[in-house]
Amino acid sequence: MTDTLDLAAAADLDQDTIDIDAVLGRLVRDADAAAPTSIGFPGATDLDYRRVVTRLGGRLWNNIGNLDDPGGVAHTRVLERAAITWFANLLGMPADDRWGYATSGGTEGNRAALLAAYHRWPTARIYHTDAAHYSVRKIGREMVGAYKVVVRAGPDGEMDYDDLAAQIRRRKRWPAIVVATAGTTMTEAVDDTARIRAVLTEHGVAGHLHVDAALSGIPLALDGQLRFTDGDIDSIAISGHKFLGIPTPCGVVLIRDSVRRPAERVAYTGTVDTTVSGSRCGLAAALIWNAIAVHGREGHRWRAAEARSTAAYAVEQITAATGWRAWRWPHAFTVVLPTPPATVRARWLLATDGPVSHIVCMPGVTREQIDAFVADLADAVRTRIPHPRTPPEITTAS
Ligand SMILES: Cc1ncc(COP(=O)(O)O)c(C=O)c1O
Incomplete structure (x- = not known):
């Protein structure tokens, strides 16, 4: 009986014959049981995403490079563009100042936004709370030479705005990149972007306001509780496999066109290299589009x-x-x-x-x-x- 299958042994590629169906069956049974x-x-x-997976799952869909470029042979850019437009409209992004793409997940969205911000404000101090997702700390560590400041969050997970003001006051000579969270990982707290911007304005500090909205971005936006105009937000990252339940890790990032990074045109791909990764999953973009088209x-x-x-x-x-x-x-x-x-x-x-x-x-x-x-x-x-x-x-x- 395959339920007693030693999965690691069965999956070992150094054996003469491999029962692929047994291995796949066991994975599915384990996932069903859990x-x-x-x-x-x-x-x-x-x-249910089977319609898309069944129709498109048999080939490579690669949305390599910038979303507005023509792309290669098999891609789903037209669906990705429609999805990004839907998100931009939902989040009240100005029609003349919008850009974005489908990412591999919340982490890539945060990375794309923070790299854009750091490129624009290379002397900025980067502020996030101790309730921010670990990807934000990781991206901060990867920005060699960047100064990071951890702001206190309350026990309910929301940013302590008095602590933010105190931290900014001490560093008001430098621009600020502030990461707010819309749906912290442990308590789903939402930082108030209008209050954050008010703190920056009060101290005469310029910079970038990014929202890590991996979990709560869509539900809050649907209720009108998250919009680019709430505190002049510069960028928002959202996960696709959370609220939309896309069956592969993915997400979207939206960055104001006026603040995104310059990028070089790559002759042989025919695209501008604006994205964090080169090749990008066109199937994920189609799945995101499908979730919106159906519901x-x-x-x-x-x-x-x-x-x-x-x-x-x-x-x-x-x-x-x-x-x-x-x-x-x-x-x-x-x-x-x-x-x-x-x-x-x-x-x-x-x-x-x-x-x-x-x-x-x-x-x-x-x-x-x-x-x-x-x-x-x-x-x-x-x-x-x-x-x-x-x-x-x-x-x-x-
Ligand atoms: C608040 C927050 N940001 C970012 C992420 C990272 O998302 P991903 O795992 O899609 O990279 C998560 C995932 O749990 C999250 O909860």
Whole structure:
């Protein structure tokens, strides 16, 4: 029976015969088995992309280079352009100052934006909070010689604007590149870009305001809560495999045309090399386009509303049935709770950072999954703790 298959041994390429179907089958079975208890990471699972994968999956689609260039043989630039225009409109990007492309994910979007910012402001200090995604710290480290400043975030994950002002005041001789987050990884906090810009203006500091909106960019924009005009944002990066649940890592980055990096034309590709990577996945661009074509703004708004309602249900059930604390920001899919006992974590794939864990009620997570999680948590709490007691303190967002 293939379920007892030693996957690493079966996949070893140094053997005479390899049962490829057995290996692939086992991967799919493992993923299927893990899916019901995987509620800690933010990939939506409610959309069906098989139409695109079936039609386009049999060849290479390469959108190499700049989006506006003609491209090579098989590419999906026309779909990528349509998708980027949709995102730019949704985010209220000025029609005469827009540029963007489909990336390999949130990290590449952050990298493209921060490289553009650093190219324009080479003496800038780069500010981000301690709740920023690790990719932001990594990109900062890669910018050799750049000065990085970590701004405090509150326990609920949002930037402490007084600390930002204090840090800027000390360095107001230099321009600032500020990275705001729209949906921090642990608590889904959203930094207020209008307040950040106000701090910069108050101190007479010029620079670049980037928003890492990997998780919350689309749902917030659909509600009018994230727009380029909110604090004169210069760039926004969004993941495609999170809210849209695209079945391959991808994303989009939007950068004002007036602030993007100059780039050289490459004769043999016939394109201008404006992007972080050279060859780019045209299948991912088609998948992003498909998600928008099938569901439109209204469909995605509905998906966001349903997911938020599941998250609200999770908070209610966890608190009512187990006495365990749980909270969420009103806009959030993420439910934050004190780290559950090990027995619960052994069965459920949660995201845990020391005393705090979270579940993410992305579109596709059902109330039945929440009920099963709550039942396990209630059992563990009852078995582990003979007398009801208060779980560790965590801050509740207002
Ligand atoms: C806030 C934030 N930014 C960036 C990223 C990186 O995205 P990716 O994994 O697509 O590179 C993530 C992913 O979890 C994230 O949560």
